[in-house]
Amino acid sequence: MNNSETMVAAIYRAIDWINEELPVDRKIIKAPETKLLGPKSVLDSMRLVTLIVTTEREIQEAFGVALTLADERALSMKESPFRSIQSLADYIGTLIIDARNGRE
Amino acid sequence: MAENKVVLITGTRKGIGRALAEHYAGSGYHVVGCSRSPFEGRLANYRHCCLDVGDESAVKGMFSEIRKQEGRLDVLINNAGVASMNHSLLTPIATVNKIMETNFTGTFLFCREAARLMQLHRYGRIVNFATVAVPLKLEGEAVYAASKAAVISLTQILAREFADFGVTVNVIGPTPIKTDLIRGVSPDKLEALIQRQAIKRYGEVRDVTHVIDFFVQPASDFVTGQVIFLGGV
Numbered sequence: 654m655n656n657s658e659t660m661v662a663a664i665y666r667a668i669d670w671i672n673e674e675l676p677v678d679r680k681i682i683k684a685p686e687t688k689l690l691g692p693k694s695v696l697d698s699m700r701l702v703t704l705i706v707t708t709e710r711e712i713q714e715a716f717g718v719a720l721t722l723a724d725e726r727a728l729s730m731k732e733s734p735f736r737s738i739q740s741l742a743d744y745i746g747t748l749i750i751d752a753r754n755g756r757e
Numbered sequence: 758m759a760e761n762k763v764v765l766i767t768g769t770r771k772g773i774g775r776a777l778a779e780h781y782a783g784s785g786y787h788v789v790g791c792s793r794s795p796f797e798g799r800l801a802n803y804r805h806c807c808l809d810v811g812d813e814s815a816v817k818g819m820f821s822e823i824r825k826q827e828g829r830l831d832v833l834i835n836n837a838g839v840a841s842m843n844h845s846l847l848t849p850i851a852t853v854n855k856i857m858e859t860n861f862t863g864t865f866l867f868c869r870e871a872a873r874l875m876q877l878h879r880y881g882r883i884v885n886f887a888t889v890a891v892p893l894k895l896e897g898e899a900v901y902a903a904s905k906a907a908v909i910s911l912t913q914i915l916a917r918e919f920a921d922f923g924v925t926v927n928v929i930g931p932t933p934i935k936t937d938l939i940r941g942v943s944p945d946k947l948e949a950l951i952q953r954q955a956i957k958r959y960g961e962v963r964d965v966t967h968v969i970d971f972f973v974q975p976a977s978d979f980v981t982g983q984v985i986f987l988g989g990v
Contacts, residue, residue, distance in 0.1 A: 674879075699921050703876070703922075706873050706876070710873070710877075713821075719817065719821070
């Protein structure tokens with residue numbers, strides 16, 4: 654599994670946890686292209702918050718790095734990292750590299 | 758009944774916080790407490806962390822430890838608080854910042870981190886501390902009362918934000934209780950304050966414990982965003 658796949662897997666585990674509570678027709682599809690924001694997203698704002706928090710937890714468990722995904726940096730980016738599962742995975746990869754290099 | 762349940766209490770070194778730690782440890786909870794200084798003496802079912810409640814990094818580290826060691830958090834009691842009685846014209850900004858950092862920022866930080874942990878089991882009870890100085894609008898307590906008014910607003914909004922996670926958030930507003938917090942207040946002022954209560958006596962720790970017991974019991978799952986002031990204020 655490469656790094657990107659590892660991040661995606663962490664997000665999928667967070668989705669599994671959220672899907673436990675959702676009815677069959679509302680379950681979040683585990684695919685890199687799944688939209689997390691915008692009109693095509695199946696997540697309401699509360700589920701998105703839960704996904705972010707749960708993903709942070711999964712990342713900490715998998716990599717031992719405590720990340721804050723929804724900080725000023727994420728919110729000020731031209732293209733939101735929360736567009737899709739893949740874009741979020743890429744963003745997490747960047748944050749982990751920065752954290753390991755001792756940057757914010 | 759509280760077997761394996763975990764309660765976190767801030768400000769447990771002395772006063773109400775210590776009494777609460779003893780009460781819940783004696784009731785079968787696993788109690789995690791914190792304060793800036795070490796806990797004196799021994800208490801079964803109790804573990805202590807030394808930290809400043811306004812220090813984000815230290816607070817996050819403590820919650821990470823709770824998650825690793827306990828795997829859950831059922832109850833948070835945000836008891837830690839500081840007061841400074843002074844006319845606002847004589848209050849330095851350093852005092853304002855310190856009071857806000859401990860009373861408001863600390864409460865916010867603990868609520869946020871606790872809810873993250875509580876949502877794992879989709880269950881939690883949070884109790885925050887206000888004061889009768891808010892509704893009584895006491896002169897000389899502008900900053901302290903404002904910090905606690907902020908805690909009330911915070912609680913009422915968190916109650917809505919955390920409801921989906923099965924987490925309730927409520928406030929207790931004690932009257933004066935004979936602890937270090939009111940040590941610097943003159944007896945005359947305290948007596949005048951007590952005369953404004955419906956029930957004219959000092960509060961006791963048991964009054965606080967009783968209300969918190971009500972808020973944290975599992976059956977109180979339909980009680981959130983509420984403020985109970987003691988003494989009929």
